[in-house]
Amino acid sequence: MSNLTSAQIAASLRYATDWLGVYREQVNALNVYPVPDGDTGTNMHLTMQSVRRELDTCDENSMPSVARAISYGALLGARGNSGVILSQLLKGFAEAIRDLKDVSAAQLVHALNAAQKSGYSAVMKPVEGTILTVAREAAAGARGGSAREVLESALRAGHEALQKTPDQLPALKQAGVVDSGGQGYLYVLEGMLGSLLGTPLPAAPTVESYAGEQFETEEFGYCTEFLMSDATLPIEQIRELVTPFGDSLLVVGAEGYVKGHIHTNEPDDLLATVGRHGKMLRTKVEDMSEQHTEILAMAGAAARAEDEMPESGLVAVASGYGLTKLFRSLGARIVSGGQTQNPSVQDIVDAVRSVSARRVIILPNNKNILLAAGKAQEILGENALVVPTRTLGQGVGAALAFQAGVPAEELLTGMQEAASNVTTFEVTRASRSTRIGELDITQGDVIGLRDDELVHVGGSPEDAVVTMLQAAYDGQEILTVFPGPAVTPEALSALTSRLEETFVDLELEVHQGGPDLYDYLVTLE
Structure with a gap:
């Protein structure tokens, strides 16, 4: 173990992903700073899972290939403030080893130092008492003649720094916990x-309480993230563009991509501003007040007696902050995912197990998630049931029929019927050129789907919505529109005017925050 090969580096990070997964909920329970911004352990674990996926397909016998997989996977998978910072720590580590044949003890020390420097450079206003402090002190304490000695000494120094974090951040001292991000980083090591x-x-470990329950709910705004390629501006200028929109700002880049994270009350304006300067690949907007409510619910669940449990719980796969907020309001625990972002079986299993x-x-x-949901049910046994909703619209219909006080098996028929009464329309852009049935499609064309079936090609996204509704309307009562992050206020206003004029008997509802990669998601019921 004096020198590490590229294959050993890859194996160690794969195992670190599993190791962090064991402690994920414990890290979540520590989260208090700066606000309950999602789940630190979950976000860091999702970031590591993305690294592992890239490592699984790279050439393990090539250090440049392994280094690229670490850097690229971390950036693409980075979730939340903690995940983005972790991605930058991993980026610095990867860049330090990229051109090496193998990694000596001294070079491993250098890589840990490069990691913490990369992390600090990504944060506009670094705060001591966080993951950055722990990473810096772990690197400063790293020494020895073998990889084992280097990691052991780094962990000792890191744990000493972690125990001091409550003295550096009042929120940690108030809650009586150490920093969650710092703890997560040490689990990686x-x-x-x-x-x-x-x-x-x-x-x-068993989690019995959550630090976030000590803090009152307030309007935190929206945790907004984006992933962009083909940027036409340097990262520094993109960072300047988004700075006025809020705080907890991170804008970083690697391998030709730009990743952003910010807390803001204006997520739509923020994404529209950034989207003018590159190709937006992925966005995520989450209502942090809703997240805080969910954290409190998990805290209550940890202490709830078996005889106090509700009969039924609900887990829904969703993306788009408007849709996730709606599902949460109907009692669902959210698994983030959807088209092009399918969650794993383990993601679904973990979500079910977190529901009391x-x-x-x-x-x-989503039709592409049905199999994963079925596998999760097999693992969970009689503790879980699946309503096979194939679209988000069907999911909303089913969720509206959910009642926590009714046994789950008694709810199934009613939820399935409610789902079948909803017609879902999705408007997006073609990812490639092809021909389906009688429809010729060119990459980039506006396309419209009705209950997952391609029925419209061409024109504007607004034209697609109106045309599909005209063909499907048959006396239904409620029309709900969820615009995606790329839709401008002007386009949405024009669409709603057309819908009100065309469908005078329909009750029209508009909710901001449709799913990523869609112009519109529309439901008719």
Whole structure:
């Protein structure tokens, strides 16, 4: 273990992903700073899972290939403030080893130092007492003649720094916890060391309380993220563009991509501004007040007695902050995902296990997620049931029929019927040129789907909505429109005017925050 090969580096980070996964909920429970911004452990674990996916397809015998997989995977998978910072720590580490044949103990020390410098450089206003502090002190304490000694000494120094974080951040002292991001980073290092030593994965610790429950709910705004390629401006200028929109700002880049994270009350304006300067690949907007409510619910679940459990719980796969907010308001725990972002079986299993209920109903809300939901049900056994919703619209219909006080098996028929009464229309852009049936499609064309069936090509997104509705309207009562992040206020206003004039008997509702990669998601019921 004096020198690490590229294959050993890859194996150590794969194992670190599993190691962090064991402690994910414990890290979530520590999260208090700066506001309850999602789940630190989950966000860091999702970032590491993205690294692992890239490592699984790279050439393990090539250090440049492994380094690129680490940097590229971390950036694409970075979630939340903690995930983006972790991605930059991994980027610095990867860049330090990229041109090496193998990694000596001294070079491993250098890579840990490069990691913390990369992390600090990504944050406009670094705060001490966070993951950055722990990463810096771990690197400063790293020394030894072998990889094992380097990681062991780094962990000792990192743990000493972690124990001091409550003295650096009042919120941590008030809650009586250490920094969640710093703890997560040390679990990554522990996992790397565990891989080298052949240490078995430990059992997941029991979480009995959540630090976030000590803080009152307030209007935190929206945690907004974007991933962009083909940027026409340098990262520094993009950072300047988004700075006026809010705080907790991170704009970073690697391998030709730009990743942004910001807390703002104007997510639509922010994304529209950024989108003018590159190709927007992915966005995520989450209502942090809703997240805080969910954290409190999890805290209550940890302490709830078996005989106090509700009969039924609900888990829904969704994207788009308007849709996720709606599902949460109907009692669902959210698994982030959808078209092009399918969650894993483990993601669904973990979400079900986090719900305090006798049985949990799963809404996959996408035909490509049905199989994963079914596999999750197999793992969970009688604790879970699946309503096979194929679209987000069907999922909303099913969720409206959900009642926590009714046994899950008694809800199934009613939820399935409610789902079948909703027609879903999706307007997006063609990802490639092809011919389907009688329709010729060119890459970039506006396309419209009715309940997952391609029925419209060409024109504007607004034309697609109106045309599909004209063909489907048959006396229904409610029309709901969810515009996506790329839709301008002017376009939305023009569409609503056309809908009100064309469908005078329909009750029209508009909710901001449609799913990523869609111009519009529309439901008719």
